[in-house]
Amino acid sequence: MTSTPSRAPVPTEGTRARLLDAALDLFTHCGFAGTSLQMIADQLSVTKAAVYHHFKTRDEILAAVVxxxxxxxxxxxxxxxxxxxxxxxxxxxxxxxxxxxxxxxxxxxxxxxxxxxxxxxxxxxxxxxxxxxxxxxxxxxxxxxxxxxxxxxxxxxxxxxxxxxxxxxxxxxxxxxxxxxxxxxxxxxxxxxxx
Structure with missing residues (x-):
């Protein structure tokens, strides 16, 4: 039986800035509509819950990027x-x-x-x-x-x-x-x- 690798917890200090950088990169390359919260989480190697800790929606992320x-x-x-x-x-x-x-x-x-x-x-x-x-x-x-x-x-x-x-x-x-x-x-x- 193989186990799926768990994602390392990411300290919250600096996570918000890294999350916004990743989101801007994905928005630019995949489009705003084509970027999901899961994609942002995957880009940072964190859980979707970690993204939700900072932002509840893509609109909130976009506003924070702008x-x-x-x-x-x-x-x-x-x-x-x-x-x-x-x-x-x-x-x-x-x-x-x-x-x-x-x-x-x-x-x-x-x-x-x-x-x-x-x-x-x-x-x-x-x-x-x-x-x-x-x-x-x-x-x-x-x-x-x-x-x-x-x-x-x-x-x-x-x-x-x-x-x-x-x-x-x-x-x-x-x-x-x-x-x-x-x-x-x-x-x-x-x-x-x-x-």
């Missing part, structure tokens, strides 16, 4: 809003937005490519505002239709470029510099002087 990115957006908005001039606000928002796009590449890819995700995010507080405010800050120094168009192109173009599979061969620092250069051209900003 929340840090939304918190990061809020922080960048606050930092940009605190700048004294419209140009300084735009530059700070641009650098913050590029850094966020690079930091959250996998999540951005999921949000862009998986239509099953969007309906599950409707309860995320102020998610639409968190896209409107960066666009306004990016282009606050511009006027007329240029303000809306260039702000939107910079906002979405940076996100799209950061998550494009063809650009993954570029290291983060190179891609960061390229995105900042393009963003500044779109927004009519000069490169800040270095100290």
């Amino acid at each position: 929340r840090p990115a939304l918190d990061d957006v809020r922080e960048v908005i606050e930092a940009a809003s605190a700048q004294r001039t419209a140009t300084a606000r735009a530059e700070r928002m641009l650098t913050g937005w590029v850094d966020l796009a690079l930091k959250h590449r996998a999540l951005i890819t999921l949000l862009q490519t998986d239509p099953a995700v969007k309906p599950h995010l409707k309860d995320e507080q102020n998610a639409a505002i968190l896209l409107e405010q960066p666009r306004e800050l990016l282009a606050s120094h511009l006027t007329g239709p240029t303000r809306q168009v260039n702000g939107q192109v910079a906002l979405l173009g940076i996100v799209m470029a950061a998550s494009t599979p063809e650009l993954r061969e570029l290291d983060d620092e190179t891609l960061r510099e390229l995105l900042l250069d393009v963003g500044r051209k779109i927004l009519g900003l000069r490169r800040p002087r270095t100290a």
Whole structure:
């Protein structure tokens, strides 16, 4: 008689973070609808009960995966809003937005490519505002239709470029510099002087 190997208990410290990383990986590769709690448990070599200890549903996991990115957006908005001039606000928002796009590449890819995700995010507080405010800050120094168009192109173009599979061969620092250069051209900003 052969016994099935038992799964080792996983300490709760760090388990939640590992669970969210595994979930994002599975959501990205299998789709949100195609990922079960059991698959997440299997990825971590834990029981489904261990996953239930932290989250009761996939929706809860998805919200927890997205929340840090939304918190990061809020922080960048606050930092940009605190700048004294419209140009300084735009530059700070641009650098913050590029850094966020690079930091959250996998999540951005999921949000862009998986239509099953969007309906599950409707309860995320102020998610639409968190896209409107960066666009306004990016282009606050511009006027007329240029303000809306260039702000939107910079906002979405940076996100799209950061998550494009063809650009993954570029290291983060190179891609960061390229995105900042393009963003500044779109927004009519000069490169800040270095100290």
